[in-house]
Amino acid sequence: MPKRHHRAIATAAAIALLWGCRAEPEPAELIIENVHAIDAAHAIRVDQRVAVRGERILSVSPMADPAPAAGPRYDAGGGYLIPGLWDMHVHFLYDEALTEPMPDLFLRHGITSVRDTGGELERLAALRARLRQDPAPEPRIFISGPLLDGEFVVYDGEDPGRPKLGTAVPDVEAARRSIAALEAGGADFIKIYELVHPEIFEALVAEARARGLPVAAHVPLMMTADDAGAQVDSMEHLRNIELACAGGWASLLETRRSKIRSFAQGRGYDLRRQLHAEQRPQALADYDEVRCDAVLDALTSTIQVPTLRLNTLLTTRPFERPDWAPALAALPEDVQQRWRALLGRNRPAAAAAAGLRAFAEWSQFLVGRLRDRSVPVGAGTDTPIGLAIPGYSLHTELELLVQAGLTPLEALHAATVQPARFFGLEGELGLIEPGMLADLVVLEANPLDDIANTRRIRRVLSGGQWAFTADDPALPDSKP
Ligand SMILES: [Zn+2]
Numbered sequence: 081m082p083k084r085h086h087r088a089i090a091t092a093a094a095i096a097l098l099w100g101c102r103a104e105p106e107p108a109e110l111i112i113e114n115v116h117a118i119d120a121a122h123a124i125r126v127d128q129r130v131a132v133r134g135e136r137i138l139s140v141s142p143m144a145d146p147a148p149a150a151g152p153r154y155d156a157g158g159g160y161l162i163p164g165l166w167d168m169h170v171h172f173l174y175d176e177a178l179t180e181p182m183p184d185l186f187l188r189h190g191i192t193s194v195r196d197t198g199g200e201l202e203r204l205a206a207l208r209a210r211l212r213q214d215p216a217p218e219p220r221i222f223i224s225g226p227l228l229d230g231e232f233v234v235y236d237g238e239d240p241g242r243p244k245l246g247t248a249v250p251d252v253e254a255a256r257r258s259i260a261a262l263e264a265g266g267a268d269f270i271k272i273y274e275l276v277h278p279e280i281f282e283a284l285v286a287e288a289r290a291r292g293l294p295v296a297a298h299v300p301l302m303m304t305a306d307d308a309g310a311q312v313d314s315m316e317h318l319r320n321i322e323l324a325c326a327g328g329w330a331s332l333l334e335t336r337r338s339k340i341r342s343f344a345q346g347r348g349y350d351l352r353r354q355l356h357a358e359q360r361p362q363a364l365a366d367y368d369e370v371r372c373d374a375v376l377d378a379l380t381s382t383i384q385v386p387t388l389r390l391n392t393l394l395t396t397r398p399f400e401r402p403d404w405a406p407a408l409a410a411l412p413e414d415v416q417q418r419w420r421a422l423l424g425r426n427r428p429a430a431a432a433a434a435g436l437r438a439f440a441e442w443s444q445f446l447v448g449r450l451r452d453r454s455v456p457v458g459a460g461t462d463t464p465i466g467l468a469i470p471g472y473s474l475h476t477e478l479e480l481l482v483q484a485g486l487t488p489l490e491a492l493h494a495a496t497v498q499p500a501r502f503f504g505l506e507g508e509l510g511l512i513e514p515g516m517l518a519d520l521v522v523l524e525a526n527p528l529d530d531i532a533n534t535r536r537i538r539r540v541l542s543g544g545q546w547a548f549t550a551d552d553p554a555l556p557d558s559k560p
Pocket residue numbers: 169170171197198462
């Protein structure tokens with residue numbers, strides 16, 4: 081989050097605080113009544129009344145208390161209120177056909193904030209500016225701009241099947257320049273990718289730190305997860321942790337370094353794929369728990385965004401769920417056709433399938449280890465990559481996090497408090513407390529009983545405005 085945003089928010093919070101001290105209670109603009117409030121700090125508070133004024137929560141109080149000053153009321157009838165959810169890993173520009181529909185799809189699925197973890201900065205900034213001008217509610221969009229890659233770039237745009245998400249950072253001077261340009265262009269954080277050399281990685285991190293920009297990263301293949309990961313704020317997909325958790329991690333690292341150094345021509349994508357194809361099976365077979373615990377203990381200040389949904393696509397097969405087809409039907413027709421065709425023919429060869437299955441099992445196992453070693457976890461999906469329906473797929477991720485060992489409340493924490501923390505916004509977003517931004521979701525049923533109940537969305541409030549209403553299509557701003 082750029083510092084200027086911090087200042088604006090701090091000023092608004094100070095004003096709210098001053099107002100809060102006045103003797104007369106502020107009139108609410110909306111009161112949500114008869115609701116059980118659930119968040120990661122309080123677990124459940126039953127029978128509450130939540131008043132909202134402007135874009136912020138004014139008060140949270142038991143229904144038994146006297147009602148605050150008048151305002152329009154919404155009777156939630158014993159529903160459950162959770163903070164607006166985040167998807168920590170999306171790509172607005174990965175599929176052009178989905179760029180426009182994505183903001184509304186997020187809102188209707190209760191996702192009120194997203195982190196775009198890779199795409200062309202100017203286009204993302206323009207998309208965000210246009211949505212902000214539109215009076216209709218939009219999700220809060222935080223952008224990194226391109227994947228900052230090495231001399232060779234994994235997503236270089238050369239292959240028509242893969243868009244240009246990456247950019248080359250060949251030397252230390254380029255690293256400094258690119259971070260300055262990203263900040264000037266509106267980036268909220270940066271994203272470092274896998275073919276970056278260690279000295280460039282250090283320069284990127286140092287420059288981002290100097291400018292107050294949080295850092296998300298894949299583990300560069302010339303480094304290890306405990307080394308690179310400890311220096312950044314979030315890591316994605318659990319990728320390359322297996323390489324650090326192997327008993328023979330040091331020789332695997334040496335081999336990767338020499339192969340990357342001697343790679344003279346070809347595609348970055350192929351280089352990365354080849355290294356993973358060679359080393360991942362070896363590393364998984366050579367898992368060393370003592371070594372891995374040491375790696376995880378280096379990561380207790382780094383949020384892991386496992387994207388279990390993506391990592392386990394082959395084994396969990398979310399497209400076989402009964403609610404997948406109706407969710408897919410909300411996407412543009414040509415996307416539906418392309419995805420159905422993929423499902424029909426894209427069966428991996430037996431050897432590749434075995435590798436994917438092993439990585440899926442490893443990913444689920446590792447999330448349990450993260451929890452045991454107190455490594456923070458964030459919820460993200462990689463939408464729309466790997467058949468991820470925007471918005472819908474975050475609920476699949478929450479279920480998978482619970483299956484891997486998190487409690488439902490911890491899964492909610494991963495999709496609310498943790499992402500806010502990444503941006504230093506834990507005082508603004510993620511909990512249901514007076515002064516916080518009023519991003520809220522009304523559910524039919526208790527997500528602490530069954531995390532799948534986060535799918536049962538009745539209404540979504542974004543910055544104090546109804547952004548989606550399933551129970552009152554007559555509301556002018558509803559998007560049924
Ligand atoms: Zn991604």
